[in-house]
Amino acid sequence: MNPHSHSHPDFGTAPKKLSIYLIGFICCILLTLLSFWVVMIGTLSKGLTFTVIYSSACIQFLVQVICFLRLNTQTEQSRTNVMSFIFTIVILIAIIIGSLWIMRNVNANLMI
Amino acid sequence: MQSNSLTETMHHAEADSNDVFGFWLYILTDCILFATLFATYLVLNYSNPMQSIQLKQYADLHDVLTETFLLLASNFTFCLSILNIYQKKVLKTQFWLILTFILGAGFIFMEVSEFIHFAQEGFRWDVIAHASSFFTLVGTHGLHVSFGLLWILTMIIQLPFIKAQHIAIRRMTYLGLFWNFLDIVWIFVFTIVYLLGAI
Numbered sequence: 001m002n003p004h005s006h007s008h009p010d011f012g013t014a015p016k017k018l019s020i021y022l023i024g025f026i027c028c029i030l031l032t033l034l035s036f037w038v039v040m041i042g043t044l045s046k047g048l049t050f051t052v053i054y055s056s057a058c059i060q061f062l063v064q065v066i067c068f069l070r071l072n073t074q075t076e077q078s079r080t081n082v083m084s085f086i087f088t089i090v091i092l093i094a095i096i097i098g099s100l101w102i103m104r105n106v107n108a109n110l111m112i
Numbered sequence: 113m114q115s116n117s118l119t120e121t122m123h124h125a126e127a128d129s130n131d132v133f134g135f136w137l138y139i140l141t142d143c144i145l146f147a148t149l150f151a152t153y154l155v156l157n158y159s160n161p162m163q164s165i166q167l168k169q170y171a172d173l174h175d176v177l178t179e180t181f182l183l184l185a186s187n188f189t190f191c192l193s194i195l196n197i198y199q200k201k202v203l204k205t206q207f208w209l210i211l212t213f214i215l216g217a218g219f220i221f222m223e224v225s226e227f228i229h230f231a232q233e234g235f236r237w238d239v240i241a242h243a244s245s246f247f248t249l250v251g252t253h254g255l256h257v258s259f260g261l262l263w264i265l266t267m268i269i270q271l272p273f274i275k276a277q278h279i280a281i282r283r284m285t286y287l288g289l290f291w292n293f294l295d296i297v298w299i300f301v302f303t304i305v306y307l308l309g310a311i
Contacts, residue, residue, distance in 0.1 A: 016191070016194055018192075018195060021188065021191040021192070021195075025184070025187075025188045025191075028184055029184065029296060030179055032181070032184065032302075035175050035302075035303060035306070035307055036173060036176075036180075039173065039310050039311060040173055042207060042311075045309060049311055050308075050311070053303055053308070055302070055305075057299050057300060057303040058166045058177050059294060060299050061299055061300075064292065064295060064296050064299070065296070068191060068292040068295070069289065069292050069293075069296075076135065077129040077132075080133060081133065081136055084133075084136065084137060085140065087121055087140075088140040088143050088144065089300055091147070092143060092144065092147040094153050095144070095147045095148060096147055096150055096151045096154065097237055098151075099151035099152075099154070099155055100151070100154055100155060100158075103155040106251075108302070
């Protein structure tokens with residue numbers, strides 16, 4: 001039994017390290033600037049801008065989850081956290097995509 | 113005796129992990145709340161692109177960028193305070209928490225003045241459904257941040273009085289999960305609401 005792990009409970013989150021926080025912080029700054037810069041210059045085509053800001057948001061989401069929320073799969077507890085997290089994402093996608101899909105159909109059928 | 117105290121510690125650890133899991137589930141249900149608000153916003157905003165009143169006529173992206181950095185920086189200073197509480201440095205923890213509070217308060221101040229500016233210019237919640245959903249979504253996020261600020265303030269005051277290091281770390285962990293979660297929601301707010309609205 002490692003006594004060190006008891007004096008520093010981690011509550012299902014991975015160990016806290018300054019280096020990881022710094023990496024996360026710098027990545028987030030760069031991705032945020034990229035998103036705003038792409039929209040502000042406005043010279044890229046619409047499709048390309050959509051792709052850049054959506055992928056930047058998704059990468060930043062993952063960076064924050066891994067570096068700041070410290071989600072991981074090292075212990076039983078944190079694996080349960082990840083499972084519930086993934087389940088929630090499935091629900092979120094069902095709500096958002098489902099609403100958009102249904103409302104688009106309704107909209108198309110009502111516009112005569 | 114030795115084994116007895118070990119069992120007790122393990123029991124503590126188990127109770128803690130159950131506690132944190134419960135808080136984690138609360139955050140995930142909050143995610144679902146935000147998802148419904150996002151869905152409403154998207155439906156009202158994109159099903160009818162020919163609206164006369166649009167967000168991009170009023171929103172200033174520079175202000176949104178400043179808000180984003182305020183929230184991101186407050187997130188980082190909170191992480192620094194978490195690092196300090198693990199090293200049992202209460203004063204330093206309080207210092208970083210105060211900085212987090214100031215940055216978060218700056219975010220709320222900018223957001224509220226932005227809302228007032230929008231309302232004066234004519235982008236009002238009672239004029240058009242799109243604006244109504246905008247204020248509901250961004251306002252709900254702002255309300256969460258305000259409660260987070262209240263929580264940080266409570267934390268700053270109670271930290272010197274919590275004798276048990278263990279409880280202090282646990283409460284800071286909850287607060288950290290909540291505060292980071294708000295920043296994650298903000299990523300999608302600025303991408304979907306402000307940036308997509310500005311294209």
